[in-house]
Amino acid sequence: xxxxxxxxxxxxxxxxxxxxxxxxxxxxxxxxxxxxxxxxxxxxxxxxxxxxxxxxxxxxxxxxxxxxxxxxxxxxxxxxxxxxxxxxxxxxxxxxxxxxxxxxxxxxxxxxxxxxxxxxxxxxxxxxxxxxxxxxxxxxxxxxxxxxxxxxxxxxxxxxxxxxxxxxxxxxxxxxxxxxxxxxxxxxxxxxxxxxxxxxxxxxxxxxxxxxxxxxxxxxxxxxxxxxxxxxxxxxxxxxxxxxxxxxxxxxxxxxxxxxxxxxxxxxxxxxxxxxxxxxxxxxxxxxxxxxxxxxxxxxxxxxxxxxxxxxxxxxxxxxxxxx
Amino acid sequence: xxxxxxxxxxxxxxxxxxxxxxxxxxxxxxxxxxxxxxxxxxxxxxxxxxxxxxxxxxxxxxxxxxxxxxxxxxxxxxxxxxxxxxxxxxxxxxxxxxxxxxxxxxxxxxxxxxxxxxxxxxxxxxxxxxxxxxxxxxxxxxxxxxxxxxxxxxxxxxxxxxxxxxxxxxxxxxxxxxxxxxxxxxxxxxxxxxxxxxxxxxxxxxxxxxxxxxxxxxxxxxxxxxxxxxxxxxxxxxxxxxxxxxxxxxxxxxxxxxxxxxxxxxxxxxxxxxxxxxxxxxxxxxxxxxxxxxxxxxxxxxxxxxxxxxxxxxxxxxxxxxxxxxxxxxxxxxxxxxxx
Numbered sequence: 001x002x003x004x005x006x007x008x009x010x011x012x013x014x015x016x017x018x019x020x021x022x023x024x025x026x027x028x029x030x031x032x033x034x035x036x037x038x039x040x041x042x043x044x045x046x047x048x049x050x051x052x053x054x055x056x057x058x059x060x061x062x063x064x065x066x067x068x069x070x071x072x073x074x075x076x077x078x079x080x081x082x083x084x085x086x087x088x089x090x091x092x093x094x095x096x097x098x099x100x101x102x103x104x105x106x107x108x109x110x111x112x113x114x115x116x117x118x119x120x121x122x123x124x125x126x127x128x129x130x131x132x133x134x135x136x137x138x139x140x141x142x143x144x145x146x147x148x149x150x151x152x153x154x155x156x157x158x159x160x161x162x163x164x165x166x167x168x169x170x171x172x173x174x175x176x177x178x179x180x181x182x183x184x185x186x187x188x189x190x191x192x193x194x195x196x197x198x199x200x201x202x203x204x205x206x207x208x209x210x211x212x213x214x215x216x217x218x219x220x221x222x223x224x225x226x227x228x229x230x231x232x233x234x235x236x237x238x239x240x241x242x243x244x245x246x247x248x249x250x251x252x253x254x255x256x257x258x259x260x261x262x263x264x265x266x267x268x269x270x271x272x273x274x275x276x277x278x279x280x281x282x283x284x285x286x287x288x289x290x291x292x293x294x295x296x297x298x299x300x301x302x303x304x305x306x307x308x309x310x311x312x313x314x315x316x317x318x319x320x321x322x323x324x
Numbered sequence: 325x326x327x328x329x330x331x332x333x334x335x336x337x338x339x340x341x342x343x344x345x346x347x348x349x350x351x352x353x354x355x356x357x358x359x360x361x362x363x364x365x366x367x368x369x370x371x372x373x374x375x376x377x378x379x380x381x382x383x384x385x386x387x388x389x390x391x392x393x394x395x396x397x398x399x400x401x402x403x404x405x406x407x408x409x410x411x412x413x414x415x416x417x418x419x420x421x422x423x424x425x426x427x428x429x430x431x432x433x434x435x436x437x438x439x440x441x442x443x444x445x446x447x448x449x450x451x452x453x454x455x456x457x458x459x460x461x462x463x464x465x466x467x468x469x470x471x472x473x474x475x476x477x478x479x480x481x482x483x484x485x486x487x488x489x490x491x492x493x494x495x496x497x498x499x500x501x502x503x504x505x506x507x508x509x510x511x512x513x514x515x516x517x518x519x520x521x522x523x524x525x526x527x528x529x530x531x532x533x534x535x536x537x538x539x540x541x542x543x544x545x546x547x548x549x550x551x552x553x554x555x556x557x558x559x560x561x562x563x564x565x566x567x568x569x570x571x572x573x574x575x576x577x578x579x580x581x582x583x584x585x586x587x588x589x590x591x592x593x594x595x596x597x598x599x600x601x602x603x604x605x606x607x608x609x610x611x612x613x614x615x616x617x618x619x620x621x622x623x624x625x626x627x628x629x630x631x632x633x634x635x636x637x638x639x640x641x642x643x644x645x646x647x648x649x650x651x652x653x654x655x656x657x658x659x660x661x662x663x664x
Binding site: 060091092093094095096097101103104105106110111113115118120121122123124125126127128129130132133151152155156158159162315316317318319320321 | 347349378383384386388389390391392393394395396397398399400401402419420423424428429430431432433434435436437438439467468470491492
């Protein structure tokens with residue numbers, strides 16, 4: 001058990017912000033107002049929230065092609081993410097990234113890496129720098145079940161382990177790599193079991209239980225901060241939407257989706273909040289309204305922001321100190 | 325002035341940059357193991373005793389991993405000098421270099437920099453097809469990477485120091501037959517040029533080529549080993565009354581194209597010689613630049629001398645056939661002079 005206990009209300013708000021933000025993104029996409037493709041995180045909010053609740057702004061985060069939840073949980077401004085999705089020059093990547101590359105290094109989130117598994121060695125590299133520079137910051141690196149079968153995963157995990165790097169790897173096993181079920185991709189039950197092959201702890205957690213994620217992430221992050229080495233956490237969860245916006249989800253059953261609907265991390269969190277007497281229907285409604293206003297503001301900001309000039313495509317191929 | 329091999333000059337550059345800046349470190353396979361090689365071509369020999377194993381960091385055989393770690397470390401404030409033993413192994417790390425290092429600054433909207441150096445030995449040296457390819461042209465096709473190819477000890481030191489201080493990923497291509505590696509790591513048939521290297525601090529700017537030999541009749545552009553082939557050809561041609569100007573671009577990205585264009589405008593003839601394969605190669609690109617920007621100064625068709633479109637063969641007789649020869653350069657020049 002972690003010594004700290006989950007800041008429940010804050011965590012609930014973060015999960016709700018991610019959920020409502022992405023629901024809005026989806027609606028805007030359907031209306032043709034967002035040119036970017038979208039890989040929605042809906043259903044997995046407890047993972048990003050439970051992990052990032054432990055992070056300081058100077059801790060580093062690596063994400064994937066499904067990064068909105070990680071970005072919001074790490075503290076990237078909703079308006080900067082939304083403006084990026086709208087392809088505006090005020091976006092967190094100035095319109096050079098799009099949905100799959102959102103990030104803001106000022107709050108510790110590197111541009112999301114959309115090549116599956118490629119962020120595993122990169123995260124080890126940032127952790128190596130933190131260790132070498134005697135900084136007590138840590139790195140967390142999120143990826144999906146699909147990444148665990150990539151070569152870069154193996155090479156990165158091994159290097160992190162042999163050098164005891166301060167990095168926590170979080171595999172969000174949402175049961176499908178695009179349309180391919182884990183049963184077709186793994187001979188093993190738990191991806192976390194692979195940690196043993198590298199000589200690092202591997203932990204399985206219910207990824208739809210924000211408190212459970214918070215506890216295991218807390219231990220792993222504390223271990224990394226004590227410079228005792230990396231950990232692989234496997235959070236079992238479910239991607240409630242399709243892989244991307246062009247996915248009709250015809251490869252899985254309605255029954256399966258309904259079962260996971262029962263395990264919705266936000267519904268579970270709101271029940272727990274009320275059970276513990278930490279919130280009432282009224283106070284949860286207040287959070288709902290506050291989150292809605294943040295998203296309204298983000299959309300308005302994105303809509304009002306200017307587009308980049310076409311010729312801006314030529315900038316930032318190389319580092320330009322004055323633009324940083 | 326001290327005279328030294330390219331391997332020694334590179335080692336000196338690394339030593340000076342590591343002493344100057346604690347953020348600089350080396351990462352690679354077999355670079356610092358006690359009793360080991362000091363890298364495949366001895367460049368880092370002895371440096372781990374001097375700087376310790378934290379800063380001369382040995383890795384398992386793990387090219388994608390070490391490239392990714394180097395890139396990540398660069399993104400977080402260090403200045404890695406990564407070493408991949410043989411250029412061909414870069415393909416194992418291709419995603420990290422092509423998708424991560426090259427694109428990071430761009431896709432972050434100019435907010436993340438990757439000040440990483442990758443040292444890459446190239447050239448056919450009787451090791452067969454997978455330890456031989458000249459890959460420098462390949463990487464000029466990836467926007468976001470700088471590419472340099474030093475052929476002298478002076479340039480090797482000055483360009484590597486500039487590369488370490490650059491805020492972008494820089495690939496430094498080094499030719500195995502030019503290192504001057506000694507002892508059991510010496511190379512058969514090596515040219516191993518020894519050159520002057522000043523004791524005082526200096527840098528060679530990335531993006532500046534150099535005229536190695538002046539001449540009025542024809543421009544020959546060559547890099548790494550083929551620069552020496554071009555110089556030797558120029559000497560033979562001089563005996564026949566043909567004065568060739570030899571240009572060593574030194575940097576491929578950014579390219580000092582004005583230097584090449586100015587020379588062609590003077591000579592009216594151009595021969596490009598490189599060890600890389602012909603198709604889609606660097607020589608084709610230089611040809612296109614000159615055809616677009618100096619066509620009206622040309623007195624003869626441009627000629628390319630390159631390796632044929634085959635993998636590098638092993639048998640020395642075939643390898644010799646594969647790598648552009650002095651004779652081929654001479655013949656190409658004679659063709660442009662209407663004497664072929």
